[in-house]
Amino acid sequence: MSSMSWTSFITDFEHFLRLERGLSVNTISNYKYDIKRLVTFLEKSNTKLVSPIDITEATIQEFVYKISKELKSRTQARIISGLRIFFDYLIFENYRDTNPVDQIESPRLGLKLPDTLSVKDIDTIISVIDLNYQFRGVNLGHRNKAIVECLYSCGLRVSELTGLKISDLFFDEGFIKVSGKGNKERFVPIGKNTQYLINIWLDIRKHIDIAQESKDILFLNYKGNKLTRAMIFTIIKKLVNKSGLQKTISPHTFRHSFATHLLENGADLRAIQLMLGHESITTTEIYTHIDKSQLNKVINTFHPRK
Structure with missing residues (x-):
């Protein structure tokens, strides 16, 4: 023993x-x-x-x-x-012969559908960002707009966003390299508008005294340090409150919205899986939830007996 x-x-x-x-x-x-x-x-x-x-x-x-x-x-x-x-x-590790949890049943879980935002909701949140907002002489308004656009247009997890590096940006090819769960890397397409907003932030970033360990980190605080997960949540919470939207919204909501909007507009589930970095497509299948009006639209459009 x-x-x-x-x-x-x-x-x-x-x-x-x-x-x-x-x-x-x-x-x-x-x-x-x-x-x-x-x-x-x-x-x-x-x-x-x-x-x-x-x-x-x-x-x-x-x-x-x-x-x-x-x-x-x-x-x-x-x-x-x-x-x-x-x-x-x-x-x-040969410390035990049996697992005392093997016979313990987990509670039954219903299907939990992810919360999503409409395109109008996202536009509303982005519209309340003050691009002139400065703190300690650093313009953080453009940074915040680039953060929100990056969350939504690339479907990133918070940890992936905070860990995103300048060396991960391949704008000429239209991709960013993302380090996901288990340090598994994937390439995600990035649109011209998000590239434009990031480039504005990069110009501002040049004037910050950056900590040595954060030299390659894309999104920084005014002190030149890597942003924390908590800070991203705070940024989103303040924007949601300012927008007046009566919804529970977190950074992850933008990731859910990214996947849902792609699927609703005809994107292939396998492609969405690769962009989200899901190991199993069964995880991605949760996004196949569609409201009744969407189902009616599908029937009316495609069924021969409509």
Whole structure:
């Protein structure tokens, strides 16, 4: 039996996810957070904090019962999945022979359709951007407009946007190189209008005192440092509030809208999959949701008995 602490196991698991599985920092953080939630439960329970080597299915069931009272089904399912992967790792490393999560059922999840914006909604959000907005002498209005256009016209995840490099821009060819989940790279088309807005920002960017580690990063804050995920969320939230739209909108909403609008206008699902960087086309298929008016339009246009 190992004398390793939970912290040691979690640290080794983190290294495994990063080096062997090639997962992103955000995904690894979610796994660690879920395991630490289990540790907190064990610490607060009346029983002694047991090693992950000795933990039983009964204990996992107690933990799942507790979180079922506190969390939404989707969050519960993610935690159970994360714990199952953690204990599979312990088996892989010969710390355990069985996985105490194998027989634990995840809650049933209904199909969650992504929120989308209409083209009019997106135009409304872009229209409220103040192109003269400056902070500490740096014009950030043009940067913010380029960010929104990039999210929508390229369908990027937030982490992909913040990590986008100047050396990833291939405007002559009409593409950008995107580093997605697991550091998997893909090339995504970029339109002339978005290129134009990025070029305006690049001219402004030249006058910023840029931190050495951010020299190649495209979107920066006024201090010359890489933008955080939280800052992108803040930018979008302020624009949505200013626009007056009564919708829950995040940076990811622009990615959903990108895929939905392409599909509604006749784009091939496989092409959308490649642009989004989905490993499986079943993930992309969620965008095949179409409202009733669109279905009626399809029938009236294409069916011989319309």
